[in-house]
Amino acid sequence: MDNKTTHLSDEIKREILQNAKTIMIVGLSPDTSKPSYHVASFLLEKGYDxxxxxxxxxxILGKKAFTSLKEAFIDISKKGVKCDIIDIFRxxxxxxxxxxxxxEIWGLESSIKDSCARESEIARDLDSNYNDQHSVVKLGKLDSINFAPQSPAPTQMVENLDSNSHHIKHSEISNTESKKDFSPMAQNDKILESFNTNNPCIWVQLGLQNAEAAKIxxxxxxxYEEDSCIKLEYMRIFSK
Known part of the structure; x- marks a missing residue:
């Protein structure tokens, strides 16, 4: 077992638990004496599915138990249900x-592969959307593929057609760096933006941890949250 554990901040855990509706529990036992059973019972009492x-x-607990993650995923996909948290007892x-x-089941690609693919896509779009006449790249296409420069310039130029002269003018988008919100809530949102929140949060139960799993x-x-009981964390965070 690795000594270093991976934990989310209380603010992020609070947001996850407040917004979650459906929790998949891997390794849930029908044995009423097992911790997984008690945790699942608690989550049901709190209104989670x-x-x-x-x-x-x-x-188990009046809910159909699926034999595998894949079987469960196929079922919720057919029903249009989104899984918010995957709680693991393994x-x-x-x-x-x-x-x-x-x-693999959720069809996720590693960010390492994604970044390479994204760079290739951006290069293709820059080439195909280059306007020879005005030497201007159509920025709308970049927006459609969620591209943002890593080091944005203080100002950007966008096309604006003057209906009277029929000449291209450029209007300046003012730099908004000075207007950034550095409040704890805004910074928390910024952290969450770096992840795809359409994907479920992986929550590994108390006493369980693995650095390789966290990295993946x-x-x-x-x-990803590990070595952490979702029941105890709920009680601790919402008792504040």
């Missing part, structure tokens, strides 16, 4: 495989 993942299937050494399976999750744009 749970999706049990249990190899033998059946029913041994630490199994975590890299579980997280990798989640990324982050590379695929997933929020």
């Amino acid at each position: 749970i999706i049990p993942i249990y190899p033998k299937g059946g029913e 041994k630490s050494e199994a975590l890299p495989l579980v997280v990798s399976e989640i990324c 999750a982050k590379q695929h744009g997933m929020l």
Whole structure:
């Protein structure tokens, strides 16, 4: 087991727990004496919908238990249900495989591969949208592929057609650096923006951790919390 654990800030955990509706629980046991059963019961009491993942299937806490992550994913996809959190009760050494399976099932690509593909796409769009007559790149196409320069210039130029002269004019977009919001809430939003919040947050239960699993999750744009009981964290955070 690795000594260094990966944790999200209380602010981010609060936001995740406040907005989550559906929680998939990997390794949920029908045994009422098991921690996973108590955690699942608590989550139901708090109004969350749970999706049990249990190899033998059946029913747990009145909910259909799926035999695998893939089976559960296919089912929620057909129903149009979004999974917000995947709570994992598996041994630490199994975590890299579980997280990798989640990324594969959800069709996620590593950020390393994504960045290369994005650069190629941007290059193609810059080439195809270059206006020979006015030597201006159509910025709208960049917006459509969510491209933002890593080091934005203080000002940017956009096209504006003067209807009287039929000449291209350029209007200046003022630099908004001085108007940035540095409040804790704004900074929290900024952190969340670096991840794809359409993907489920991976929450690994208390006593379980794996640096490789954490790395895999982050590379695929997933929020990751480990060695942390979702029940205890809920009670602690919302008792403040």
